[in-house]
Structure formats: structure tokens, C-alpha cells
Amino acid sequence: MSIWRFFRGIGWRPVASYFFMFLLFYAILELYAVQRINIGGAIAVSLPLAVGLAWVLYRRVIKPLNEITRTARDIARGNFYRQVNISSRDEIGDLARSINDMAARLRATIEEITEEKNRVQTILNSMTDCVIAVDRDGRIIMVNPAMESMFGITREECVGKSTVEVIRNFDLDNILKKVQAGNKPQTREIQIISPEPRIFHLRIAPLNSSSQGGAVVLLRDVTERRNMEQMRSEFVANVSHELRTPLTSIRGFVETLLESGTDDPEMTRHFLGIIATETRRLSKLVEELLDLSKIEERRVVHRWQRVEIPALVDRVLAVCGSHAEEKQINIKANFPSRLPPLFGDPDMLAQVLINLLDNAIKYTPPGGSVTVSASVENDEIRLDVADTGVGIPAESLPRIFERFYRVEKARSRELGGIGLGLAIVKHIIKGHGGRVDVKSTVGKGTVFSIFLPMDNPTVENNARS
């Protein structure tokens, strides 16, 4: 039985050919033994036979095997589209078919894996959070593009390095070590100071699959959110402070009047004057706060319409002009002859110019000048309010649009400033789809520039959405 199975296993063809060869050899040997042929004859018979056999062997076995070897090598190099072109119905043909089959299967699997990988890559690429994957030794295996742009590094630079070599942050390194040791995910908020100080929500999770001991680090930038929170609490503190100062002084004078009576008309007048000033301050503060919150929440229905700039400036000058004259400040308006109209809410745009002019006049010593000018600059209308005043120090420039920010609190307060004017300007201009810019030299003067889009109906939609 086992012999039968053995023959079944190799098939009848090899058995038959070996049997045939054996018979042939036996025949020649027999002929030679009975001296029917001599040695020359034997060679003459067997040589063509051997050559014929060799040729058959070459055609049917060696050549196809060579072809198969070449193909297998090609496939190993990654050319899965390569096929063996042999269709004979023997063992060699079987081998060729198996190889073709294997190539096809490999091709399918690899395509599947590539697609999967691409999908994961796309997800990683589109993430705004920074992702780093590290292996057991803490060496970086992968970083995503968000990571590259946030820290100004390239993938090539970091792969293979340890995390401290790429992001020097003690907390991150420590937590990573802890996760790798304890195999439990960790979250924390950390500050990373370079390339610029930012606050991140950090999450590190162990990688449990193939790379035992590895971990994934996720960094989400929460700087903006933290700043907002801080601004909000500062805002409340500021408002309370601003309300308390005038209230304290009003209360002080009222109580004095109540106690000492109103016998001295001179003093009474003086006190009432102060009370009036402080009350005005209070109501101005409340008004500006309301304005600001309305604008911020976009509760104001913008009355979108054409606004002619010269008319707008005339209207503003009517309000601010007297103040300038009192301080002997010369106001100049400077327009090209043909100016396109603006689109927006005329009252709000007037408010913007009033706030800017008010500042320019306030922070310019007597005898100086203030210039309002307009021009067209690539699809934008530019309005400049320039003064020859005290200027703003460079380090304060980024902050002046913040609510309640004043460069010199004491002096600004004396001048009646609350620090909301520029915050209102910024919000109105943003609502109109424009932007504000400021350039200043201490002691020389300041230029506030407003850029508004030229007649752009989409602004309306933006502002309402």
C-alpha cells in the first residue's frame, strides 16, 4: 500500500521515463555483452540518444526552470505583475501555475495593506493634533505633519532619535517613561517653550500590538483656549476695578457732603463737579461695555449700505473737531479725487473713526497734527489715521487691541481712557471683513490703518453667519 502511495505521489511520468532509460541501458549492455556491437558501435548508438535526451531535458526542464527562477526573483523584488508563461501540463507547468498564483495573491494582499496604510496615513495627515509614535527604547518611529509644522522639524530628522533629542521637555519625557513602564495611558497639561511657548494637552498611550513597549504621544494645542479663559477672568477683574474706582470716589464725595452739609457753596460745587465727571465716566464705561458685547456677539443688525468716505469723515470731524481745536491740534483730511464707496454700517464705521481720532487727539501734545487719509490698495480701501503724538512702545503694540489694555494706565485714565476704544474698533472692522494695522514710533507718532474689502457682497453673508 505504502509503495502504491509512493508511486501515486511522484506520478507515472518519472517512473515511466526512468523505466524506459533503464531498459535502453540494459539493451545496449546486452548487445555489447553478446558482442553484437563493439565499443564504437555502442558509443555511436548511445551518443545521439544522450544528445537527444539532453536536448529534451533542456527544452522541457532547464529552460522553463530558468524562466521560473527569473520570475521568482522579479517577484521578490516587488514586481507582482510578472507572470510565468508556461502552460505545459507537467510538473514544471504545475510549478509555474503555483508561482503565478502566489504572485497574484501577494499582489492582492500587498494592495490591501497599502490601501490600509494609505488610509491611516491620510487620517494622520489630516489631524491637527501632533502625533508621535515611539518604540520600546523611546526612539521615534513616526511623526505626523502637524507635528512637523508645529515644531519646525522634518520626519527624516526625528525618526530614530529619542524624544528628548527632538522635543526637549522634561514632563513629556517623564510621562513617556512612566507609560512605558506602567503600560497605562496618561494625560496631562504641559507647557513647551520652544519654538514658542505653548500649552499642550498631552496624552500618551501604550502601543500594545506588535511593538511591545512602544507608545503613542498625542499633543493638542490648547494655548488659545487657556488664553481665552485667562482673558475672560481678567476681563471680569478689570470691569470690577473700573467700576469700583469712580464709585469709590463718588461715594466719598457724597458722604462728605452728607456729613459736612452744603453750607460752603464753593466746596459743594467743586464736589458736585467731581461727582458729575465720575458719573459720566461710569456711564461711558457701561455704554462702551454694552457696545462691545453687542458687537462681539454680533447682535447688532448691520445696516449694510453704501458709505461715501468724505461724508463719513465730515460727520466724524463734526464730533471730534472741537476737541482738537481745544488742544490746538490741526486735523487734515487727505483723499484722492475719486474714491470708491465703502460698504457697511455707517454708524459703526463712524464709531471706528471717532475712536481712532479720539485717541490720536488724546495722545498728541498740543500743536501736533492728525491726518486722515484714504486710498485704494489691491481690492481694498485703506483708511489711515496718523498723528504726531507720543507713539506706542513696540512691546505694547500687540496688546493695545485688548480690552482694558492701556500703555500707561495712569496717564490714559487721566485723559478719560478706559481702554475699550481699540477693542471696539477691532471688532467692528472684523465684522466688516477687514483688518486693522498699526505702526508707531515712540516720540514721533502713530499710524492706524484700516483695510476694508471693496464692495464685496459676500461680506454681508460672512458677517451674518
Next chain:
Amino acid sequence: MSARSNFDRTLKEIQQDILRLGSLVEQAVYDSVQALVKLDVALAAQVIMGDEMIDELYMQIEEKCVRVIATQQPMARDLRVAVTGIKILLSLERMGDHCVDIARATMCLSGHPYTVKPVQYIPEMTNIVQQMVKDGLDAYVKRDVEKAAEMCAMDDEVDFIFNRIFRELIGCMKEDPTNVYQASYLLYVSRYIERIADHATNIGEAVIYLVTGERHELN
């Protein structure tokens, strides 16, 4: 594992430890000046307490370095790696101490808003110093001689600002005696910051020595 690869591994470990210490010091420099500018006492206290960690880590790493030198007796380049490690460690530790000095000054200054103007130059000066510390450590990671040299050149800028602050603070004191308290503390502080920059150049020099084997006095 062969002795050689074991040794290489220890050196690599030491480098990473130094970077960890560097991260702490970078943060301390940043925090101490933030605390100073904002007169934030809590942050200043944090810097002072954080220095303990710096000192401890410093001692651990130093011991590691010494042990490597003693037990492996490295030669030539390897010896350079170990020796540079110690030099950088020392500089970092000194920087940490200066941060504590700045934080202490902040404690003394707290409670009264700044009246002297030159305080505005301090963030400018620290920005440069912060960059120097960062570049120094980056150069160390990348063995980047050019970056190290560039970083060392920034020290001149720091000295320049320091001199300006010095002059102006003296001016403030002459102008108005009530400024003397604040101005004298700020004098100290700017001096400390200037010293931090000097230590940063030491790191740069160490990196250059590490790579080229040559000693350079860069300032």
C-alpha cells in the same frame, strides 16, 4: 553584549540625561524671567523649588560620567565625549542657580509695579539668551559646530544690551532716588541673565571641542 557597545550605550544614555537636565534648565530660564516681568511670586517660588530637581539630576549624571571615566578609562574621542558631558552639565547647573537668583530678586521686587523703564529690555535680552540655550543644546544633539559657533557669537548682542541696561539703570537711580531699590535689583537680574548667556557659550565651546578636538575661546 560586548564591552564596546555597552560603553556606547552608557554614553548615549548620558547624552539623553544631559538633554533632560537641559529641558529643566530651559524651562527655569523661561519661567524665572516670566515671573520677573509679571512679578509673579508663585511662579518664582516654583523656579526656586524646581532647582532642587536640577541639582539632584545634575549629581546623578555627573556621577554616571565619573563612573564611566573611572571604570572604562576611555581614550581619545570617547574621553572627549565624557569630559564634554561634565562640562555641559556644569554649565547647565550654574544656569539653574542663576535662575534661582533671578527668582529671589523677583520675590524682593514683588508688590510694587515697575517704575523704571529699562525693565522693558529684559525680555529682549532673555529672548536672545533663551535662544542661545536652545541652540547650544540643539548643537549638542546634532554635533553641529557651525550652530555652536553662531550661538556663541550671539553673546556679543547680550553684552551690548546688558551694557545699555546698566547705563540706563544707573541713569534712573541718579534721576530719582526712589528708583534705587528697583533699579539695583534689576542690575543684579540683568547681570544674572548675562551670566546665563556666558554659560551658554561654554556649552557651545564644549560642543566645538567635542567635535573637532580643538579648544576655542569664543568670548
